[in-house]
Each structure stands twice: as C-alpha cells, then as structure tokens.
Amino acid sequence: MKNIFWIFLIALVSACGTDPSEPKDTPDTGTDPNNEADAGPDAEPDANNGECTDGDTDSTTCGLNGRGSQNLLCINGEFVNDGDCDDPDECTDGETGEESCGINGSQALICVEGQWAADGQCEEAGECEENDTRDLACGLNAQGTQAQVCTAGTWTNDGDCVDPDVCTNAETQDVACGLNGNGTQAQTCENGQWADTGDCTDADVCTNGATQDVACGLNGNGTQAQTCDTGQWADTGDCTDTDVCTNGATQDVACGLNGNGTQAQTCETGQWADTGDCADPDICVEGATQTVSCGLNNRGSRDETCTGGQWIGQCVDPDVCVDGAQQAITCDGNAEQETCVDGAWELPANFHLQDGVCVSNVTITECWIQFPKSINQASSLATIYGRLNANPAVAEADGLRGVMARACYGNAISPFTSDEIDVCVDAEWNPNPLGGGFEYQADLDFPNGDSAYVYSFSGDGGATWVYCGVTDGAPAIAESADIDAAPASIVPFATITPDPVVLEPDTIATVRIEFPTPAAVDGLLSVTITGGLLVDDDTPIFLTGDTFVEVDVLSGATETDAVLTVTNEANESITVDVLVRQPCLIISEYIEGSSNNKGVEFFNCGEIPVNLDEFQLCLAANDATGCSSNIDMPSLTLLPGDVATSCNSSVNVTLFPDGTCDLKIGSISFNGDDRLMVYRDLDASGSFTTDDVIFDAYGQTAVEPSGTPWAEVTHRRCDFTPFDGISAWTPEEYFTAHPRDDVSDFGIAPDTTATCPAP
Structure with missing residues (x-):
C-alpha cells in the first residue's frame, strides 16, 4: 500500500510540479537505482574496470542506498547486469513522504535504512471514507433503519428514517372512539404501535342518521320506526301495533245486552278473546222494542219494551179460544156443538149468529134491483130498492133471520166488477114494499156522471154475499163477486x-x-x-x-x-x-262498544243507487293527518234510503246476530279519537288521493281531538247533511249519543225527519 501510494504521489508531483509536502529529490549522482555505480555497459566489476572473459561472473552493490546486490555476467569482454538488482530498500534514506491513514487522514513518512517509517501521528481529516455506506438504527424505539453515505468524511443521512413505529413504547394516550366518535379509548404504546387498553367507553348505541324498524307493542308484534339522534335510537312516529293486550293476561269486562253481565277474557295473539260465555242477567237491550207472537194460539201480538233488561208488554190476542176446542150452544132451540177454528168459535154448519142468537142460514134464491133501473145524473141520496126471494121464506116476524143487504156503486159504466165498487151502504128492511115481497132500501149519494150500482145480500150473517144487478128488469142472481166481465186491458206498444x-x-x-x-x-x-x-x-x-x-x-x-x-x-x-241526481252516502251510525264490538253504518241519503264497490272507508288513527288504513266497503249496491253495515270480525254475536253485519273485517277497529272518512275511489287505487271525492266524514280527518271525546259510545245520525272532514266539528252537531253497546237501531234506516237536539 505504501509503495503504491508513493508511486501515485511521485507521479502526481511530476505532473503538477513541486509540492512542499513531497520528499526532497535525491541529487542526481549518475547512479542507477538498480546499481551501485553507473559503470555503463562495459563496466568491469573490478576497481580498474578491466576487461573480462566472456562468461565470467561477478557482483556489485546496487539499489537506492547501495545496499542491494547486482549479479554481473561478462559478455563480449565486459560485465553486464545479469538480472535485476536485489535491493531490500524501498526508499532513499532520509527521504520524506506521506500516506493516507485513518478516516481521510494523512501520515507523515521518513525513509530510515531504506524503509518508510511513520514520522509523527496520523492526522485524520474525517470520520469515514468517501462514498462508504451504512445503516443505523433510528425511530421512536430505534426499530427503524436510517441509510447513510460518507460525504467529505462525514456520515450524512441518505433519505428518511424508515420507522414502522408510531409511538414511543410505554407512552399512553386517550383517543376518540365509538359509533359517532364520542367515546374514549385508553391506549398504550407496545412494540411501537398503539394498543387498546380495556374497552371503548362509548355511550352511543347507533350511528347518527341511521334508521331501523324495531319490534314494539304489547307483545312485540308491532313495528316502530327509529332514527339515530346523538347516538341514541329515537322513535319516529307511533308504534304500529294492532295488539290491544299482553298475551296471557286476563280480565273481566262488562258484557251483555246492556253491559250488566260479566265476560272473562284472555289475551290471545294480542287480542282479547272471550273465555266461556257472557254471564248476562239481561235478555234484551234497554229501551229496545219488539213485537212478538202471543195468546191462546200464538196468533196474538205483544208490543214489548225492554225495561231493566227484561221484555215488558201486554198481549193483544184476537183469539177467544184454543183451536180445536168445542163447547155446547143452542141453535134454533136445539143443542149443538161449536168448535174453535182459528181462535174463534165456529158455529155448526148452516147456522149463524143474529143478535147473539144461533139461527139457521137463509139461502138467497133470487135478488134484483127493484127501482130505479137506471140513474143518469147525480142525485142526492137517491133511494135504491132491492128485492130477494129466500128459502126458508123470510118474514119480519122472524127478525129477518140474519139477512143482510147493502147497495153499492162504482165510477164505471155497467157492467163492472166488484173490484170497481167504490161505496157500499147498508140497506134496511122496507116493511111496506109496493106490490109485496121482501124488499130493502138504501140511500146512495152518487157523484156527477154515470155510475154503475148493484145490490148485495147475505143470508149467513155476512159470511158470504151474492150480488144482484139489472138484466132487462128480470130477477137475477150473481153467485160470484164478478157482476160482468171486465173490459180487456190496453197493452202499450213498448x-x-x-x-x-x-x-x-x-x-x-x-x-x-x-x-x-x-x-x-x-x-x-x-x-x-x-x-x-x-x-x-x-x-x-x-x-x-x-x-x-x-x-x-x-x-x-x-x-x-x-x-x-x-x-x-x-x-x-x-x-x-x-x-x-248527485249520489249521497253518509255515516249514519258509529258504534264504539266494549272490546271488539265496533261497527259503522252507511246510509244512502240520495235518490239514486250507490255502488259501494266504488267507495273506501279511510281511518285516521291517533295523531295521523291522513289515512292510517283504507278499508273496503260491503260489496253491494245501496238503494236510496237503505243502509249497509261493516263490523269488526270479532264482534259479540249476541249483540250482532248473523245478518246484522253486511261485512265483517278486522280493520274496523277504532278508539275514541280516531276519525273516519267515506270517499269515492275514482282512480281505483285503493287509497285516498287528490283525484278522489270525499262524501262524508266522522271527525276532522287531519286533526286529532283532545282526549277521547267519542269513546265507549254509540252515535246515531240526526243531521243528514254530509260533512267535509275539514271544517270545525263536534259529534253533537250531527249525532245523538247512546250507551256504548246499544245496537238496537244498527242496520235500520234512520228517520230522516229527525233533528238534532238543541245544544
């Protein structure tokens, strides 16, 4: 390393000039660095540098400091180097230089005995080597990695610390939590991450603005709409619960015709169901009336009024005896038996009563009008005479033996039928008839114009009659009610x-x-x-x-x-x-009775038939401003002056016998503040729309009254003007009030001449 650095330094000095820090040059002595002395190619190894014999060998000193050894070989009479100088030195003694050391540092050198030696201490110029890299631990918990690069001897960050941690271990904090961020969650930093400590303390149970339908009502069968407000479920509107009681509950309610009885009830599927029969001491509805058969043969009539729950009345009996019974009677002085037939004593055959005495019947053999034969103009009390022949012969001394006579006329041209007779007048015995014979006379007051007239006689006390007319003035008898055939009727062309x-x-x-x-x-x-x-x-x-x-x-x-x-x-x-004519349909009776005894009566108050299939009944319950339910009407055509009825499907059959209700339906169920509206469903949608027409209403449809003003009552119409369902309204303006289970007029057309009592 030192040699390389030195060579690099020498080359650098040669290229760039003298550097004050480089070793001083050794004076040029003509000495070859690889030889001790530059003897040239012909240098002899001896001191005299003499010639040599080819092949001779020798050696000489060489090197930087002359401490090396150089082999010589004699060639062509002179010694030449044989190989390189074997020099142990790497520098010239005393020469100076420097080399890198440490981290970008510089070490001064001096050549001692041919070897470089440190001259003083390493002077470091930095902490790292240029462009070296390393990774250091970093981050909140020293779990991250920071890349570094050595620049100008100094470690500098290469990018940001890559730290997976978000917190300092063991650090704590409270954060918002819960459905709406209103709760508090304690957290502790573990392994650089926040970890929940315990549960979120959140008082909210829902997300604000969320909606749901929950079960509600007495038995959880209803539906309650809810909206989440400030983290809590809040009811929206009322519970739509059709149940009226808690399943399994029991109660005793008033029942019976006048509410004096006791009815045990058990709640089943949310509705009160009767358990057993009503223990009712009453047999009729208070104030009700009826006509019943009575008497010896049950052909009598008794008008009864219900008083104290019992029928009170007097029997009016036309009969005087029991059918089939017999009793003795004297007729014409003889003992006979009369028999009770149709409640009356019937005489033996061919007898009748005259002035309370049983006498034999008289057979009318002939009868005729004696005088006048015709009347052509009105005559005040014209006397008409009629005669008869009878068997046995009739004598005044016999008290006329029950013969009865009458003269009759009719406004028709003779001949005419007995059905055309207008007036009959009893005729009296004429004791002085002209020319003799049995004669009767009667005064008839004829009207203006032509009239036909006849005589009529009975020989059995009025049980049967024969009619006598005028036929060419000769005696005649008609055994039937027809005097002559009636003219043929005229048949219209269409x-x-x-x-x-x-x-x-x-x-x-x-x-x-x-x-x-x-x-x-x-x-x-x-x-x-x-x-x-x-x-x-x-x-x-x-x-x-x-x-x-x-x-x-x-x-x-x-x-x-x-x-x-x-x-x-x-x-x-x-x-x-x-x-x-405009059609007219109103609510004529409203029954809000005990338990399920609910009913509505509809009255055709117009002059034309009304098809109820075109109508609906709207029920607005509690605080509803529109129809809570739309109820079908009885499927029938209601004639003018007739009524139709709808009842709850569970009405008491004692109060509402079969045939009382034209329609039984469960939705006829209302309380003392529910309103009803009858409308014509013109668009056939089954619900009320702006296209439909209101015919009548019970209460203001969109207005819930205060309290329950028409609870437990029967209302009967007394003002037959249809109500629009919008204007101010009180029941007393249109109805009379009656006991809640009074159904005595239900299904009976109201008296439209009645008026409401003064307030």
Missing part, C-alpha cells in the same frame, strides 16, 4: 227501462225501449227529452224481429227533472221520468 231513469250529473245512462213482441216490420221511433238533457239518437231504427232498441241519455252538470218521450209511427207515445 215499455221503457229503467223506470225512472236515474243518473248522476255529467254522466250517461242507457235506456232500453222493449217491444212486447218482436217487431213485424222495420221502423223507427222518435225520442225527445226535456230539461236540457240530450239523447245520442233521437230517431232510433229497429229491424224486423228486433225486441228492443237502446238510446243513451246524456246529463248536464246540474241536478234536474226531465221526461223522456218515445213515439212510434202510429203516433202512440210512452214516457218515463228522468232524474239527474
């Missing part, structure tokens, strides 16, 4: 259905004109209508064999009365009334 024609404003109704027999020829009709209405075809054509034609009636925007007239080619006309 009929119109429906009759009357009823339709709503701005709608169309189809009218059918039906022929009694198929048309014999082609033809046409003329159709006209009044009241500003229109028909789609005012001259409908019919073809041979047709049995009907149809036209459409188009109504306007307002209610009106009109007449539709159909005329045929023979100028015969038939007419039908056309009524344009």
Whole structure:
C-alpha cells in the first residue's frame, strides 16, 4: 500500500510540479537505482574496470542506498547486469513522504535504512471514507433503519428514517372512539404501535342518521320506526301495533245486552278473546222494542219494551179460544156443538149468529134491483130498492133471520166488477114494499156522471154475499163477486227501462225501449227529452224481429227533472221520468262498544243507487293527518234510503246476530279519537288521493281531538247533511249519543225527519 501510494504521489508531483509536502529529490549522482555505480555497459566489476572473459561472473552493490546486490555476467569482454538488482530498500534514506491513514487522514513518512517509517501521528481529516455506506438504527424505539453515505468524511443521512413505529413504547394516550366518535379509548404504546387498553367507553348505541324498524307493542308484534339522534335510537312516529293486550293476561269486562253481565277474557295473539260465555242477567237491550207472537194460539201480538233488561208488554190476542176446542150452544132451540177454528168459535154448519142468537142460514134464491133501473145524473141520496126471494121464506116476524143487504156503486159504466165498487151502504128492511115481497132500501149519494150500482145480500150473517144487478128488469142472481166481465186491458206498444231513469250529473245512462213482441216490420221511433238533457239518437231504427232498441241519455252538470218521450209511427207515445241526481252516502251510525264490538253504518241519503264497490272507508288513527288504513266497503249496491253495515270480525254475536253485519273485517277497529272518512275511489287505487271525492266524514280527518271525546259510545245520525272532514266539528252537531253497546237501531234506516237536539 505504501509503495503504491508513493508511486501515485511521485507521479502526481511530476505532473503538477513541486509540492512542499513531497520528499526532497535525491541529487542526481549518475547512479542507477538498480546499481551501485553507473559503470555503463562495459563496466568491469573490478576497481580498474578491466576487461573480462566472456562468461565470467561477478557482483556489485546496487539499489537506492547501495545496499542491494547486482549479479554481473561478462559478455563480449565486459560485465553486464545479469538480472535485476536485489535491493531490500524501498526508499532513499532520509527521504520524506506521506500516506493516507485513518478516516481521510494523512501520515507523515521518513525513509530510515531504506524503509518508510511513520514520522509523527496520523492526522485524520474525517470520520469515514468517501462514498462508504451504512445503516443505523433510528425511530421512536430505534426499530427503524436510517441509510447513510460518507460525504467529505462525514456520515450524512441518505433519505428518511424508515420507522414502522408510531409511538414511543410505554407512552399512553386517550383517543376518540365509538359509533359517532364520542367515546374514549385508553391506549398504550407496545412494540411501537398503539394498543387498546380495556374497552371503548362509548355511550352511543347507533350511528347518527341511521334508521331501523324495531319490534314494539304489547307483545312485540308491532313495528316502530327509529332514527339515530346523538347516538341514541329515537322513535319516529307511533308504534304500529294492532295488539290491544299482553298475551296471557286476563280480565273481566262488562258484557251483555246492556253491559250488566260479566265476560272473562284472555289475551290471545294480542287480542282479547272471550273465555266461556257472557254471564248476562239481561235478555234484551234497554229501551229496545219488539213485537212478538202471543195468546191462546200464538196468533196474538205483544208490543214489548225492554225495561231493566227484561221484555215488558201486554198481549193483544184476537183469539177467544184454543183451536180445536168445542163447547155446547143452542141453535134454533136445539143443542149443538161449536168448535174453535182459528181462535174463534165456529158455529155448526148452516147456522149463524143474529143478535147473539144461533139461527139457521137463509139461502138467497133470487135478488134484483127493484127501482130505479137506471140513474143518469147525480142525485142526492137517491133511494135504491132491492128485492130477494129466500128459502126458508123470510118474514119480519122472524127478525129477518140474519139477512143482510147493502147497495153499492162504482165510477164505471155497467157492467163492472166488484173490484170497481167504490161505496157500499147498508140497506134496511122496507116493511111496506109496493106490490109485496121482501124488499130493502138504501140511500146512495152518487157523484156527477154515470155510475154503475148493484145490490148485495147475505143470508149467513155476512159470511158470504151474492150480488144482484139489472138484466132487462128480470130477477137475477150473481153467485160470484164478478157482476160482468171486465173490459180487456190496453197493452202499450213498448215499455221503457229503467223506470225512472236515474243518473248522476255529467254522466250517461242507457235506456232500453222493449217491444212486447218482436217487431213485424222495420221502423223507427222518435225520442225527445226535456230539461236540457240530450239523447245520442233521437230517431232510433229497429229491424224486423228486433225486441228492443237502446238510446243513451246524456246529463248536464246540474241536478234536474226531465221526461223522456218515445213515439212510434202510429203516433202512440210512452214516457218515463228522468232524474239527474248527485249520489249521497253518509255515516249514519258509529258504534264504539266494549272490546271488539265496533261497527259503522252507511246510509244512502240520495235518490239514486250507490255502488259501494266504488267507495273506501279511510281511518285516521291517533295523531295521523291522513289515512292510517283504507278499508273496503260491503260489496253491494245501496238503494236510496237503505243502509249497509261493516263490523269488526270479532264482534259479540249476541249483540250482532248473523245478518246484522253486511261485512265483517278486522280493520274496523277504532278508539275514541280516531276519525273516519267515506270517499269515492275514482282512480281505483285503493287509497285516498287528490283525484278522489270525499262524501262524508266522522271527525276532522287531519286533526286529532283532545282526549277521547267519542269513546265507549254509540252515535246515531240526526243531521243528514254530509260533512267535509275539514271544517270545525263536534259529534253533537250531527249525532245523538247512546250507551256504548246499544245496537238496537244498527242496520235500520234512520228517520230522516229527525233533528238534532238543541245544544
């Protein structure tokens, strides 16, 4: 290393000039560094430098300090070097130099006995060698690696410390944690990383803004919407729970017709279910009325009123005896038996009572009108005489034997039927008949115009009658009620259905004109209508064999009365009334009874039929501002003045017998602050929209009343004006209040002439 450095230093000095720090040059003495003396090629080894014999050998000193040995060989008479100088020295004694040492340091040298020796101490100029590299431990816990490079003898960082640690071991801290960052988590630094110590102390249970539906209600069957607010679940709206009780719970509730009974109940699937039967001492609803059969043969009638839960009333019995019973009676002085038939004592055959005495019947053999034979104008109390022949012969002394007579007239031209008789007047015995015979007389007050009249006689106390007319003045008898055959009825050329024609404003109704027999020829009709209405075809054509034609009636925007007239080619006309009316449908009874005894009655308060399939019942529960549920109506067409009923599917069958409810459905369930609204579902969506029309409401649909103002009550309509569901409203304005389980009028059309009591 020293030789190399020295050669490099010598070369550097030669190229760049004299450096004050380099060794001083040895004076040029002409001495070859490899020989002790420069003798030239012919130098002799002896002192005299004489010639030599070829092949002779010798040696001489050589080298830097003459301490080397050089072999010589005689060639061509003179010695030449044989090989190199074997010089142990590497420098000239006293020569100076320097070499690197340490870390970029410099070491002064001096040549002593041909060898370089340190001259003083190494003077280091740095801590490392240029461009050397190394990796040092670094970081929070000396677990990282720092690359370094030696620049100008100094270690400098090569890039940043690559440290996997994020904390100093054993260091502690508290950090935010939890669902919303509101909790506190203790941490300790282990192996350069933060490690949780214990659990996060977080009071939050949810992430703010999150939503969920949770079970709620008495038995966890309901649904409660929740939103996370400040880390806690907060209810949004009410629990939609259909349960009304806790499963397995029991209670005793009032029951029965007047609420005086006791009904044990157990909660099953969230609803109260009766356990056993109602122990009810009552047999009727207080204040209710009924008419029942009664009496000897159960043909009587008793109007009963329920008082104290029991029926109270007096039997009105038309019967005087028990059917089939017999008793003795004297007839014409003889002992007979009368039998009870249809609750009345029936005399033996061919007997009747006269003034309470049993006498034989009289057979009317002939009867006729004696005088006058005709009456052509009104006559005040005209006397009409009638005569009869009877068997046995009738004598005044016999008390007329129960013969009864009457004179009758009718506003028709004779002959006429007994169905056309308008007035009959009892006739009296005429004790002084002209020409003799059995004669009766009666005074009849005829109206203006022609009248037909007859005499009628009974020989069995009025049980049967014969009618006597005038036939060419000869005696005659008619055994039946028909005096003469009635004239043939007139058959119109067609009929119109429906009759009357009823339709709503701005709608169309189809009218059918039906022929009694198929048309014999082609033809046409003329159709006209009044009241500003229109028909789609005012001259409908019919073809041979047709049995009907149809036209459409188009109504306007307002209610009106009109007449539709159909005329045929023979100028015969038939007419039908056309009524344009708005439909009307209201809630006429509201029952909020005990337990599941809930019901609603709907009343057609208009003049046209209402198809309930086009309607829905909206129930707004609690604080809802719209429909909590939309309930189907009974599937039927409600005629004007009729009612339809909907009930809870679990109503008490004692209160609501079969047939009381047109529809039983579980959604008929409400409390004392729920509101009802009847609307026409025009868009058939099954829910209320802005396209639908409100017909009536029970309460203000969007307003929850304070408290439960209509709980446990039956309300019956007394004001039949539909309510819009928006205006101010109290039940007393439209309904009368009754006990909560009073269903005595449920399903019965209300009295529309009734009015609400003054407040």
